[in-house]
Amino acid sequence: MNQLLSDFFSVFLATIQDVLPIVVIIFGFQLLVIRRQIPRFSKVLIGFVYVLIGLTLFLLGLEKALFPIGRLMAEQLTNPEFIREWSGSLDQSTALHWSDYYWVFLFAFAIGASTTIAEPSLIAVAIKANEVSGGAIGVWGLRLAVALGVAVGIALGTWRIVTGYPIHWFIIAGYIVVVIQTTFAPKLIVPLAYDSGGVTTSTVTVPLVAALGLGLAETVPGRSALIDGFGLIAFASLFPMISVMGYAQITEYLAAREKQKRVLAENEGVNNAL
Template identity: 75%
Template sequence: MEILQQIWEVTLGTVTDVLPIAAIIFGFQFAVIRKKPANLGQILFGFVWVLVGLSLFLLGLEWCLFPLGRLMAEQLTDPNFIHAGKAVADAANQINWSDYYWVYLFAFLIGFSTTIAEPSLIAVAIKANEVSGGAIGIWGLRLAVALGVAIGISLGCYRIVVGDPIHWYIISGYIVVVIQTSFAPKMIVPLAYDSGGVTTSTVTVPLVAALGLGLSETVPGRNPLIDGFGLIAFASLFPMMSVMAYAQISEYRARAKSADVESAESST
């Protein structure tokens, strides 16, 4: 009965959240545009699937992803695991950032894998490929964004372990972004900025947020409210750098290849 009650509460909350969106869309369609949309039945049927999908997804977050992310953080930061062979009392009094290398590796891999599976990023990559006429590769963009997220989350976990103020990291990161913007191909700059936003979506955020909270709760001297949040900012910032770097490297390689072709033609 408790499970059924949770399903009902989540479904009811999803309906409450989605109804205003539907009211705005259909209100403009019928009151402003004053035209009946084509395939109205299919659209309504799609809304039903949206409600079902969102409800199941939210239940999955609550029952699986949030507990899993926190559990992994607790296990990886357990003094018995980090300081194998040392006394637990000594381990609790010693915090060395290098002892948490498994946390950084897990953060890197989970950031990379969740970003690759991010539906919003896949949609943006497909559209960018279509609009650019194939100049922007789907997998190239996805891998560049995923690498940026992975590096950002790993660095964010390092910040939680050592307890550094987050604002210095974010300020330094945006200084790098501004400098890169001046040199990156103009075509890629808006896409790089959007890529930072699409990473903070349905798959990445739950695990990353749970990881940050779990890590701050288990590292001695950390406050979950102050140190537990902020990983999402790293996940949004670093993809901008990685996408622009990917475009700059691609442009450099294209110029080098063109120069080689020209030199070969001139020599013949």
């Protein structure tokens, strides 16, 4: 308990140092530039205290729980004995193939989808997009599209770590796809798709994904935690843009096809009547 309290206060002091510049800028502009008193000043101060406590607990939870869990899962899933047991070969002399790591890819896909669905920032963006579009953009449709993009991106990123291919190949190819999609996707969805790539790299997704990437790079033979472990977040940011614009393109195509069917049915009805 004493160690936990000590860790809490050390993280709390570090959080105050991080938040202090934000407080100085906000209060400085309010008092020196706008030159108006802050309404409900006492409630604002209480809110900042809540922010400090919340950030402290969150950072402490990352250090004590999420990072160790992600690293532990990566170590267990990449354990040669575990892989050989599931692949049906216990021969220690046989070199592992990238396809033997399929449990890692499945776990990466599942953890990417589940953390994105639970991402508070994505929920907020989806609700606002639904309100602004008058219901044209569904809350769950957007959340599932982003979750699918993150899941595919992280699974592909873990496959890259296992195989050792350079990351810039995937990033360049991904952004070429994004540029092409931007040209043909509905204009309404393009800004939202770009923002969707940013909201995924937030409080829930980043800790687990970063821990998974670092743990995987440390346990796969021949990989460097510094060179191969980082960059997994880039996949989580890139592929939601592709999936959201793809979702909009498919929806637009299906709507146009349905409209064309109705027009043909109406024309056929008119011709029969004549």
